Amino acid sequence: MSEIIGVFSRYSLKKDNFLSYHCSPCKIYKIMEEMKKIYGIKYLINNYEKEYKFAIVDRINPKKKIKSKYILNISEVQNTRPWSTHNCFISPRTKNLRPVDFVLLNYCNGRKISAKRLSKSRSGCIYLGRLSSAAESKIIFLNKKIKKIDVYPTKYWISKKKHLRFHKEDKDCLKNLNFLQDKYPDINFFAPLNHKIMYKALSAAGYKFGFVPSIYDFESKSQQHESSSKFFEYIGCGIPVLIEHNVPEALLVRKNPFLGEIYYNRGDVISKAKKLNTTEYNYLKILGYANGNHFPDSRASFIYKKFILNNRN
Numbered sequence: 001m002s003e004i005i006g007v008f009s010r011y012s013l014k015k016d017n018f019l020s021y022h023c024s025p026c027k028i029y030k031i032m033e034e035m036k037k038i039y040g041i042k043y044l045i046n047n048y049e050k051e052y053k054f055a056i057v058d059r060i061n062p063k064k065k066i067k068s069k070y071i072l073n074i075s076e077v078q079n080t081r082p083w084s085t086h087n088c089f090i091s092p093r094t095k096n097l098r099p100v101d102f103v104l105l106n107y108c109n110g111r112k113i114s115a116k117r118l119s120k121s122r123s124g125c126i127y128l129g130r131l132s133s134a135a136e137s138k139i140i141f142l143n144k145k146i147k148k149i150d151v152y153p154t155k156y157w158i159s160k161k162k163h164l165r166f167h168k169e170d171k172d173c174l175k176n177l178n179f180l181q182d183k184y185p186d187i188n189f190f191a192p193l194n195h196k197i198m199y200k201a202l203s204a205a206g207y208k209f210g211f212v213p214s215i216y217d218f219e220s221k222s223q224q225h226e227s228s229s230k231f232f233e234y235i236g237c238g239i240p241v242l243i244e245h246n247v248p249e250a251l252l253v254r255k256n257p258f259l260g261e262i263y264y265n266r267g268d269v270i271s272k273a274k275k276l277n278t279t280e281y282n283y284l285k286i287l288g289y290a291n292g293n294h295f296p297d298s299r300a301s302f303i304y305k306k307f308i309l310n311n312r313n
Contacts, residue, residue: 005043005308006055007032008062013045018196021154021167023109023229026195028058028074030109034300041304054308057084072307074104077225086307091227093248102306106227106249108236108295110199117199118238118283119206124148125273126207126239128192128230131156131180138213138269143187145270146277150188150205156180166191202237209260209276210234212243218266224248232294235259238287242269242276258285 009028017026017033035041044050048064055068059075062083073084078094080087080101088104097103125146127139131153143149156164156176164176168191180189193201212231214224223246231249234241241260243250253259258281261272292298 003041003053004050005032005035005041006047006050006052006066006068007043007045007058008048008055008060008066009045009058010060011058016196018111019194020109021192021194023106026109027107028056030107030296031299031303032056034297035304038297038300039304041308054311056303056307057081070307070311072303076227088303088306091225091248092251093223093225102302104299104302105294106229106232107299108199108232108290109195109229110233110236111196112291112295113199113203113237113287115284115287117203118287119203122206122208122283124150124207124277125209125211125242126202126205126234127151127211128154128233130154132215133157134215134217135213138218139187139211140184141218141266142211142269142273143184146273147186148188149211150190150207151180152190152192153180154192198233199237202233202239207237207239209242209273210239212241212247212249214244214246216246218269220246222246232290235286235290235294238283238290240276240281240283240286242273244269256289258282259289 007028013029017030020026032043048066052068054070055066056072057074070086071084072086072088073081074088076090078089085100087101090104090106092103092105094103139149153166158164166173166176173191177189177191210230212228216222228247228249231241231243241253243253243260243262245262245264250262253262261276263269263272
């Protein structure tokens, strides 16, 4: 394919996308690098002057008009744009899609691991990501029955205006980790891992399950619309999930029950956690499912087929 695709994002391209800790800054670029490998497609970033046949806009409102015949808008939730010809959505919680729209889903951000890296010895629970007040209270509750819980926090809010960070590049990383460790001595806190080493390290650690709570408190009737990236990080290591019913990716677990367990309330989270902690799940099947369906190469192929191939003529 000779066309150059225009890519528009609030983030710049890094020398190594796998040195990221968060998925947002590298989400579209990992996909585009795979598209380059698979289909030989080149792309330009935030160039509003050039004319394109195809352009992809990653979760922003363009600064000015994009000169392109076809424009794909990528949104976290189902949200069409007046300037886009096509739309795709990260969250699986969508309905009544138009023919020009599709669900892309989030993806596994780490490097793929092989079956031989799966740990044969497993115990306990892992939690990755932001430690909101809702997640904090649920982890504390879970810790009453599950004694080994390892947390790799990225942010922790001291107040509405102040939060702590835990990446090794942050000068206060150790102090912030010690703050949480002193506050919750029965839970283990570790610095977050970048995407290059994350899956090897987490697989070697040998967890029984990964915890995916919603952003809401227990018993809430609200539905979370935003995707949970931690769900994909767990299955990318062959780790089954304990996911709350109102997280969008619970839809994937309902369709593929081997991925883990869905919980609905306080009592249910304990019983499902005990089941995950004492039962041997098919970790190899989880890893194979993730490797085959939920990495950037799969997303690149899907965008190519749904957006580019259908409009090449």
